[in-house]
Amino acid sequence: MESKQLLEMVVKAADGRRAEDITTLQVDQISPMADYFVIMTGGSDRQVQAIANAIIEKAHENQVEIGSVEGKNHAKWVLIDLGDVVVHVFREETRHFYNLEKLWSEAPLVNLDKWIKD
Template sequence: MNEQQLLTVTARAADDKKAEDIIVLNMQGVSPVADYFLICHGNSDKQVQAIAREMKEKAHEHGFHVKRIEGFDEAKWILVDLGDVIAHVFHKEERSYYNLERLWGDVPREDITEALSQ
């Protein structure tokens, strides 16, 4: 499996748990940490945790390894490190505060609408 498949699995997992405003930043050549950042948010602590949990479970089902998950108990900003893809699952208020999209505003976005519609 490749990073595009991992990205699709991760985005679909977020979408399955009704994550809002899912975007993907193409970090290739920009970040030594990962090729893609997936950013989304939920509207409650429980939803944020459910999104991160679903990402972990779906990754495992498809044979991907989750390196680590940080911030799960606090459920304000959960980082799911999948290697080539790092998912940032925010609580709505935290997302607007940290505004990673603006921080990485010059990084190209990936269109995931086709992946989510399948």
């Protein structure tokens, strides 16, 4: 699966579980570790886990190899490594604390409007 298709799969799965403030940074020009970082917020620990589970399920359905899943039990910051796409599912306070968008501010934002339902 191409990285853009993988990105679409992740965004749609997250949006289906009502992830908030889904942001994607295109990091392929500034980091060798991935093409995209997808950052999103869940309103509760349970929602963070549900979003992460939905993404993991979609990855399994599409035979996408999952490098690792970190933090799922604590549900404050779940990191899902899908190779070219690295997913960060945060609780709001944890997202503000780590502020990955600022840390990776050189990376351009990707427009996700076509994949997110209003």
